[in-house]
Amino acid sequence: MSFFMENILNFVCFFPLIGVVLIVLWPKGKEHENGVKWIANIVALIGFLISIPLITAFNDPRYIDTATGMRFVIRKSWIDAIGAQYYFAIDGISLLLVLLTTLLGFIAILSSWSAITERVKEYYCYFLILQVGMLGVFMAFDFFLFYVFWEVMLVPMYFIIGVWGGPRKLYAAIKFFLYTLAGSVLLLLGILALYFYQHSVTGVWSFDILRMQQLSIPLELQQWIFLALFFGFAIKVPMFPFHTWLPDAHVEAPTAGSVILAAILLKMGTYGFVRLSLPILPEATMEFLPWLLVLSVIGIIYGALVAMMQKDMKKLVAYSSVSHLGFCMLGVFVATPVALEGGILQMINHGISTGALFLIVGIIYERRHTRMIADYGGLSHIMPVFATVFLIMTLSSIGMPTLNGFIGEFMVLQGVFADPIYKLWALFGVLGIVLGAAYMLWLYQRVMFGQLDDPENRNFPDLNWRELTTFVPLIILAFWIGLYPKTFLDYLHAPVNQIVERVRPGEFPLLPVQVAVKE
Amino acid sequence: MVESLLDFLHIIFGQIDTAHYLVLSTIVFSIGVVGVLTRRNVIIILMSIELMLNSVNLNLVAFSDRLQDLSGQVFAVFVITVAAAEAAVGLGIVISLFRNKETVNVDQIDLMKG
Amino acid sequence: MEVFLFYTLAAILVVFAIFTVTARNPVRSALYLVSALLGMAGLFFLLKAEFVGAVQILVYVGGIMVLFLFVIMLVSVREVQGERRANRQWKTAVVLATVLSVELIFFVVGGADVFRTEAVKQGVITQIQTANTQNVGQMLYTNYLLPFEIASILLLVAMIGAVVLARKEL
Amino acid sequence: MLNYLWLIPIFPLLGFAINGLFGLWKVRRTGSRPAKPFIYSVGCGSVLLALLLSLGCFWELIQLDPEHRLVEQELFTWIHGPELRTVSGELVNFHITWGLQLDPLSAIMILVVTGVGFLIHVYSIGYMAEEKEGFYRFFAYMNLFMFMMLILVLANNYLVMFVGWEGVGLCSYLLIGYYIHKKSAGDAAKKAFVVNRVGDLAFIIGMLMIFSYFGTLDFTEVFEQVGEMFPTPEATWGALSWMALLLFIGATGKSAQVPLFVWLPDAMEGPTPVSALIHAATMVTAGVYMVARSTAIYSGAPDVLLIIAVVGIFTALLAASIALFQQDIKRVLAYSTVSQLGYMFAALGVGAVAAGIFHLMTHAFFKALLFLGSGSVIVALHHEQDMRKMGGLKKYLPTTCLTMWVAALAIAGVPGLAGFFSKDEILWRAFSSGHGLIWLVGVLVAGMTAFYMMRLMFLTFYGEARVSQEAAHHLHESPRVMTWPLILLAVGAFLAGYVGLPDWLGPNRFGDFLEPAVQVAYPPPAEALPAAEPLPADEAHHVDWQEIGLTVFSVTVAFIGIYLAYYLFLKHKDKPAQLREKYRAIHGVVYNKYYVDELYDLLFVNRAKGLGRFFSAFDDNVVDGAVNGSATITRISAWLSGQADIHIVDRIVNLLAQFFDSFSTVFRRFQTGLVQRYALFFVVGIILVISLYLYLES
């Protein structure tokens, strides 16, 4: 058991590969496809289950690296010639994202059961490889390793969109690939610049992210590196002017692809900002802050407005992502502790609610094969369970209190508002909340309310048990975060405080923990 | 410009030295280049290339004289050898080409482009 | 005397070189090239490089040019009257080649100062000029033994290559 | 029993969970609906339990010493965020708990909510009896609403209050859109929610401000600090004023005040019990409650109080005038509700918090009753709501008619009934605090109210029957499950006023009870609110006469309204048409609700949509296009050919695409296949390299 626990991150990250091997070895042919599906589902489920000890043992002193405060550190030499290491570790931020990934990976795979009928073996292989790439990004604390995983997931995602996507899948897939790759290569240049600077200061060739977080880089260099990193992450997020790949990719991708894309892939960009841009380049971040806020806010409002006008459900949800991630970025960039924590929580929330919304769109798409809002109407007559789930997720997305979205949004807003200089940016954020309610409820109304007059829609079956199973964990999480976010926020305090200490040194010292429940 | 023009005049009317040979070789080299660029017949192009190689030899030998060093002359011998080898292979290519296409005009040889 | 000889030979070289690249008939072109190469050989002699000069005449005039003529006879027996000599790009080409040569000469003349400011060294060539061939030979077989051997392989390869390419059946 | 305070909202929540989940499960499993008795017993039973518990709590509360009538119960930590700096530079934790509090104000509210709510639940059993599909859904939503409303009023901090605040909005959305097959219902639901959200926007910003000034959102802590942090009253516009104003804007959304009142009349698309419960008795009063709750803050912002008073009375006037001409019975009541809410805000604005809450309570009774009565009529007429197609229903619906008379007279301000006491209290307070104009308008509105309520009664129950033949055939009184709630509410509407007698008649128990809960943080400046102070004893007698005189005046006005209605709608029935003809222009404007909806569409909705459309096109054409241009050279030309757009931006993109296109063709054209061309490039390359050197050197 201790071997398992000591190498748990390896297991969590690479376990899906076992599934890949099994699936490749599995016999071909239509009659064996169910086996493939079972393997993929079971592997993904186990992948999720073995990530649970990460929480239970998170505070176990045996697995805490005392020097850095990281947990479950695995550190091996890899490419000595350039100082790149095989360095896996997690902290609170990573923990949440890793668990989100394993959970949503499982859900996405489960949701594909009947949606994917062609080239089943490949599909699941790509999905499991994608899973490895995403998990690696969130665990890698070596910049080189980070970059490797960062790029690795591009290829399976390309295929998932390109093979199983909609009519313009090839266009969308290559657009996704090229766009994000353009960001990544610039990111690579930024990484190299950091690498050389760190060597020139310390004389050590190393890609260790935690070491880089201790550098104090001259402002001008910081600005250049920040720009390089910014392109990489902003395209991934995507922030306002770099977002145009997103609607295309989402619309064309198969349901599970959209789910993963929205829930996890986009988080890699925000995670990059949180993990790298902010703590490594604090002064540059502050220097660029007004511009970053402008872009975030434009993203919030612009995304919402464009979403309002969409006729295609998936596009609508996709643009809502642009808007929601604007929120995340607003919180992250302002970098007061509350805002940053809210931003990170909002990343998780967006994963849950937008992931679920894509599942929802996928479910009716599977029944009728159109995503045009106008083709539906009155579905709640025949699909009451679905209507309920849809409603909950809509509310989660528009920030209804007691559901997850509200906590994140409110913390972001409160955090922004607490900044003496940029407080008024919070107002734009609030505007986004109103617009969000408008387009999401309009969508809900057009799809679920009204007469069920289209004969093609008459015989939609309600959710089956498998479909319901995909939603249950998300709904539970949505309420959990909405009602008792402390569970999640507790993991974030320490890392967030470290980041804030870099960006705004001395402004927000840790207060002693107080239990403020009045009796 | 004026200075180099004066230099040029000085070279023409002064004692014959290495610079004369260099200029001469450059002229011959340029003539060869013109031949390569303008003639249609492959064989004449090949001959123009020979001219270019020869101009190099002139350089080498002139330097050899100037430096009182035999390496240049040896180099020139190698250049001649290589020129011979190239000529042989080149003419072989011309023949095989002619056999298939019935032409030695380079501007009619554009099967592959774009 | 040296000046006279230089200019005469240079004139021969340049004029015949021009003829070579402008002659309509490839045979004539070849013959002009022979003349130009002879002029070149003369220059070599003028530079006291007897061995290179001799090789020039033997290999070039005696060998390579014969090969050329042979191939010319083989492939382009009929000469179409009125067929263009030059390709379509020749005007551009001439202009560009002129630009290039101007640049080359500009650079050569600019850099040739090095050779004029220093006094000419009294080296081996003037000292033992009678033994030029011997010296070259000795160098070929000692200092340049390896390139020499490689060159032999090179010639072999050229031979095989020519055979491979030119033979009807292999 | 106070320890079980948290159970009060939990019961309805359980009811919601049981009904909702069981219903869904049953529907999914068998395709049929669960049995109605089960559903309504759960639905009503849970509310009944909540009511009983509320009564118990209330009882215990009044046993307490008036100074200590504040019970707080913190359940668990909600958000425990990291450090935050307040405006004063103090470092605090972003800490918010799930907490409830019971004080006189919330005690009254829970009684109203559970009491009226219970009756309406019972009424719904009858009203919704014909529903097949959504019966379980209806009760589930109603229970959820009860839960949310109770959370709203029981919250001990702003954020938990906001949970209820949004939650009731959600339930309102769900219940307005209850008839899911009706498009108008869906539209109305969405409109209600979004308009509410506009108000919430201000509420959220208000909360942000409160937290960043006080470092907490707890009511008690905030209100303590208001006094501490602002030791002198701010006569000028300050942070407190902003907070107050923002919270008030939030209230205008929920409580349908100008300018955000437009959603409430449309909300009548929902089932009538919903209108009664949510859009008359409880939810819409949440704004009033919230402002009353924040009295401490408002007392530091006298300017805002004035704004509230003006907005309130203006809303009252506007809505009353619209109500004069409405033909839809429920719309009359809806505008009446808006108007009465305006009254309550006017009360708050003039500093008469207790009076406002008092009116809130009485209004809950008689307005719920009115709605339920109208529901009874509507059911009897098979969902006919147009008053022009009613008339003479008294003989068919005697109980309904009678109970509605009680309510109508109550709202009209006929002495002795609940509405009289509360309304008069407000008018008196307005007058005595020096807001003479508000008092005058208030009296006018009272007259108008009397007029349109009587119009409603006469048109509906008297005169000749204009009911269609087939509807008339089935006319009968509603079942007892519907009439009993009517009767109980009528009793309430009759008696509720007696807890808050005017000074000249007896003790105002209600006001005394409420006083500690709505204490001001510090007294407003003397010149702003001269009469808010308790009046000196020796002057009381004199003042009494003044008060009585004013009361007589307002009652007279109300009776004039009643008589006018009688004259126009019962005596000379052709008059209204003549008048309508005569003042066609004015009537048109008022009848069309002053074109407010159209104005909003023009100003905001269309702008937002237009902007969205513009951005959408921008996104498709420009941002996207630029990317395509650099990524896929060939595709873009094909793509662009399909674009007939001749905008300048498009033309630029076109040029860019052509540029790249020619770039690619040029590249391929270089590759002519002619070897000498290649050699020429070689030469050009050398020339360029040398020229580059020359250029760099020079």
Next chain:
Amino acid sequence: MPEIPQIDNLWEFFRENSAAIGPQLQLIIWGLGILCVDFLIPAQKKGRGAIYALGGLFMASIHLYWFWGISPGPAFYNMVTLDFFARYFNLLFLAAAFLTVIMSYRYLDIEDEQHTEYYALILFATAGMMFMAGAIDLVSLFVGLELMSISTYVLVGFLRSQKRSNEAAMKYFLLGAFSTGIILYGMSLLYGLSGSTNLNEIGRQIVGLENNTLLVLSLFMMMAGLCFKIAAVPFHMWVPDAYEGAPTSITAFMSVAVKAAAFAIFFRIFYLAFGDVREIYIFALAVIAMVTMTWGNVAALTQDNVKRLLAYSSISHAGFVLMGLVAGTDLGVTASAIYLLAYTFMNLGAWSVVILLRRQDIPGETLEDFNGLYFKHPAIAVLMLIFFLSLAGIPPLAGFIAKYFVFAAVLEVALSSGEAHSSLMVWVAVVGALNVVVSVYYYFRIVVSMFIRKDYLPAPLSFSAGLVVVLVITGLFTVLIGIYPEPFISLARAASLSLT
């Protein structure tokens, strides 16, 4: 003027010096052997020449292995050396030649041009490359270059009955000879200026001549000629045509080995001879590198012929390798060396798949020929995908490590203090980075054909044991260099250290 030495004991002399040319000797001997035994091989079994060629390559490898740890000094009067740089490149050439030979024999059967001379010429060309890599003297360098070039001219025109092959040979030859003339012109001037043909000596002599226009001219002429050999823009025009017309196996060989050899002498000359006069050429070279990357990639975007597409891609890769030279540091050499190594495997792999598609009567060169390959031969398609991803520089594959190093090299210079060309270097890096993106587009056009389109051409692929071995080896190394590049990096680093 060095003293003319006397060789007293030829055997002794040879014994002392031959270590440095051992691999070349093996190749030449075996090549001659093939020619000698040719008449013994029956006409139908000329493919046996491949076995002899493999023997030669094997022996050369053995020799290389013997001398791996020992560094024989400069031999033959400073003509040639077998330093680590040379050994590194020799290894690379041997690998390329080995793979080329085993991928060829079935291909030549299909083309119906199975002759033993082919294998001999490959061996000679490889020997020529080795001489180039080891050359430290202009003369030996030149002769080695010509040995390689002339062998390659012949190999390009080896399909004598095909017009495209003739044409390719003609174009390659004419331009090659032209570039030879230009390189020679540069060499002659360099000789004149420095008075020596030894590269180290030249490097010492030209110090102080930075402003001499003759030196500049000589440098640029040599640069132009070498750029021709490595196919850098605007000297690249022959590449698409020659690559398209040549036998595919030779195209593969040219695109890796010939290019690597040209880079080897490029590095030798520019580090040993011109190392101190970087100021003259750095800007021009940077511009060439940037233009090369971009031109190659953009031109490849619209190609439908896979051979031409890969030809253009190889042009852009030359631009990337040039980045190492632009950096002009140890890391630069390391980067280019590792790039060339990675490129050898991934590019040969890609070409071998193209060969696989050359079937009887089907050229197998257009994009359509790749349609649906995945459905018929998933393993091949996946391998091709790996090669393409690697070529595009996606981790964790060899191409990524390669690209990483060239970017690192350039950025190291950009960030080192006191560097005058910082912004230039940054530009090079940024242009390179963006080109990575462009390249993905056309590689993925083929990937789309293979994986998403379905109309598969029913003819069977031309499998052979040799091709399978090639695919396995190249695939293996492409992944291995990506995942565990440590040993390869050490090799490349050692090579770079021995150069400077």
